[in-house]
Structures are given as C-alpha cells and as structure tokens.
Amino acid sequence: MNDAIGPAAPPEGARLRALRDEFPILAHSNYLNSCSLGALSRRAEGRLGEFLGRWHTMGASAWYEHWLGALDELRGRMERFFGAEAGEVALSPSTSVALASIAESIDWDARPRVVTTELDFPTLVYQFRARPEVEVVVLRSEDGLGVEPAQFAEVVDERTALIATSHVQFMTGYRQDLEALGRIAREAGALTLIDGYQGAGQVVTHPRDEGVDVYTSGPLKWLCGGPGLSYLWVRRELVPELTPRLVSWFGVRDPFRFDPGAVELRDDARRFEMGTPALATVHTALGAQELLDEVGIEAIEARNRDLTERLVRALRGGGFEPRVPGDPARRSAIVTVPHPDPTGAVAALAARGIIVDARPGIVRFSPHFYNTVDEVEGAAAALGLTL
Ligand SMILES: Cc1ncc(COP(=O)(O)O)c(C=O)c1O
Incomplete structure (x- = not known):
C-alpha cells in the first residue's frame, strides 16, 4: 500500500501523460463528465481483478x-x-x-x-x-x-x-x-x-x-x-x-x-x-484512492482550478456565458453553460468524442486532473458548432 502524500505540483508533461495512461477512456474520448462518473483507472481495475481472483480461489x-x-x-x-x-x-x-x-x-x-x-x-x-x-x-x-x-x-x-x-x-x-x-x-x-x-x-x-x-x-x-x-x-x-x-x-x-x-x-x-x-466497489475505490493520494488532492485542486479558468475563458471567447460565481474562491470544476438545446448539444459533442452532460437549460462540463488544456479548449470550440 502506498500512503505517499502526493507532490504539491499539478501533473504536467511526462507525468501527466503517464497518469493519463492509467485511464483507458482518455485514449478515445475527451472525457469531461467526472461530476457524473469519474474515469476508471487501471489501478482500480487491478484491485477489482485481485478481488475476483480471491473469490475464485478462496x-x-x-x-x-x-x-x-x-x-x-x-x-x-x-x-x-x-x-x-x-x-x-x-x-x-x-x-x-x-x-x-x-x-x-x-x-x-x-x-x-x-x-x-x-x-x-x-x-x-x-x-x-x-x-x-x-x-x-x-x-x-x-x-x-x-x-x-x-x-x-x-x-x-x-x-x-x-x-x-x-x-x-x-x-x-x-x-x-x-x-x-x-x-x-x-x-x-x-x-x-x-x-x-x-x-x-x-x-x-x-x-x-x-x-x-x-x-x-x-x-x-x-x-x-x-x-x-x-x-x-x-x-x-x-x-x-x-x-x-x-x-x-x-x-x-x-x-x-x-x-x-x-x-x-x-x-x-x-x-x-x-x-x-x-x-467490488470497495476494491475499485481502493485502487482509485491510492492513485489520487499519490497525485495529491492539493495538486488535483490546483490543476482543476487551472483547467476551469481556461474552460471559462474559452467558452466566453466563443460567445457563451458560463454561469460561474464571480468570486474565484467559490468556483469549482463544474461549469455550466446556458444552451437552447442542451440534449442536442450533448449528443453533437458525443458524436465528436466529447463527453459532457445536460441538465434543464444547461450543458455541464466537469474536467478533472487527468484532462488536458487542449481537451477543455477543444470542447468549448466544439460547443460553438452546436448553435
Ligand atoms: C451532490 C449529490 N448528492 C447525492 C447524490 C446521490 O447520491 P446517492 O445516489 O449515492 O444517494 C448525487 C448524485 O448525483 C449528488 O450529486
């Protein structure tokens, strides 16, 4: 068990690439819906496999x-x-x-x-x-x-x-x-x-x-x-x-x-x-938590803040009005954008491999530490094509 408290610096460059390799969904999707369901890591899957193996053998x-x-x-x-x-x-x-x-x-x-x-x-x-x-x-x-x-x-x-x-x-x-x-x-x-x-x-x-x-x-x-x-x-x-x-x-x-x-x-x-x-969830949760703890929650929060600010800027640049609190201390990585057809927009984005979700009147983005700047900016640009 690795109890290391993660490094304070947000993951960048090679560290971020290695981290992203842990999450297979990121290889084929621009996954920006962690507030509904966080991505599954190989670490979590590994702990699940260990649980299933013991169930079989013991x-x-x-x-x-x-x-x-x-x-x-x-x-x-x-x-x-x-x-x-x-x-x-x-x-x-x-x-x-x-x-x-x-x-x-x-x-x-x-x-x-x-x-x-x-x-x-x-x-x-x-x-x-x-x-x-x-x-x-x-x-x-x-x-x-x-x-x-x-x-x-x-x-x-x-x-x-x-x-x-x-x-x-x-x-x-x-x-x-x-x-x-x-x-x-x-x-x-x-x-x-x-x-x-x-x-x-x-x-x-x-x-x-x-x-x-x-x-x-x-x-x-x-x-x-x-x-x-x-x-x-x-x-x-x-x-x-x-x-x-x-x-x-x-x-x-x-x-x-x-x-x-x-x-x-x-x-x-x-x-x-x-x-x-x-x-089964106890095991996936253990694997996932081990990985998060290695990255460190301070680093995760810092990275999420950066991705959020870039997403908000890109959305505004595209003519949208994301509904975020004026005080940055009250913001988080859930960013919602009023849209005339949220369900249609979510489907159009999904067709481009961009996963977000809809709530009444809004499209909801939720980037997490494993996302890249290109992903959040690309998603904002793609939303512009849905109007
Ligand atoms: C803030 C919040 N609380 C509670 C829930 C529901 O939790 P549960 O289904 O575990 O009861 C959700 C689910 O989306 C949620 O976002």
Missing part, C-alpha cells in the same frame, strides 16, 4: 484473510484523505443512506428545524421532507448560483438541529464556505451535515479543520472509484450523541457474537454502517 475464507482487512484499509485511507481521526469514517451503501442514517439519529423534539437550500441535490432535502415532525427551511439563491452564509445566519436559531447543504452544488459548481457555515451552526448550538459528493476528490476536503460535524461523499464521481458505496465522516466527539435508528450488524460492537439480545452500538462512526458493503 471463496468465503477470503473474508477473514483479506476482505475484512480491505474494509479497514479503505476506512483508514479515507480517514487520512479527510484529515480525520481514526474511527471517524463509516462505509455506507449510498449518499442517500448515509444522510438517512444521520436524519434518523437526531432528536427532532428538541430542535425541529433544518436549514437547506434550493440548490442542493434533492436526496438531501427528501430526508427531512419525509419526516412530518421536521420543519424544513429552504433558502433561495439570489443569483441562481449559490447561497451566501449570511442567508443561513438569518434563519439558523435555537430551534435548528441542522444546517444540511452541499460542499459543492451539483448544478452550479458553487463551492460553499464550510468554515462560515460551521461557525453559524455552532453559534446557534446546531450541527452541520454536508453532502460532499461533488466536493471530495476535486477540492481539498478536511471537514474537521473546517468545523463541520458530518460530511458524506463517495467514490462514484471525483474519487473515480465507481458506484455502490459512500463515505460517512462523523466528528468523533459527536458519535456518542447520535444514536442511529437505522442499524445493522456491522454497527454493533461484536458482530460475530451474533447476539440478537441487544443492539450494542460501536462507539465510533461504524455504528452507522448498514450491512455488508459492496466489495
């Missing part, structure tokens, strides 16, 4: 000799990635389940209010809308891109249990100021629950340092590890205060005692785990 004994260890390896790797302490990361089947685990752990009688925004991915707000006892406050965005911390401060009060919102908004790429949100919540005695699916892997993510309480993410997108798994980081001090009502045998102290008599929850974040994780 069967169930691989559980004890390898796979329980692989779960620990992944939790530990993600704890280091999140700048977290040991015992702060749980594996969960999806972001929706991770969010539901937390929603089911809150005492809503004492504080019935949740503050969220209209820009968050709907699965977040669904967790609270489904609970009649919860009062949901949905903040509106004034510019359609983001919501200012001051807007949260106006409504977060002593009846508020949670600020529940995203690290990076999935439709606008707006990167929220987590430190400010953490401060606002703390001052009111509330908690922060951050959906980081569009954050972790494209920008530095150290929720503990930023004063966040709970952060969810997963390997599917920017972490390039595939579907079927999510990561739930919970501030260690908070764990004993959150008693989940969604429980499983993975969440109890001694699962192999098979004791149906009492639910004795673990005293770390694993109390939120919901049964046997998808082992």
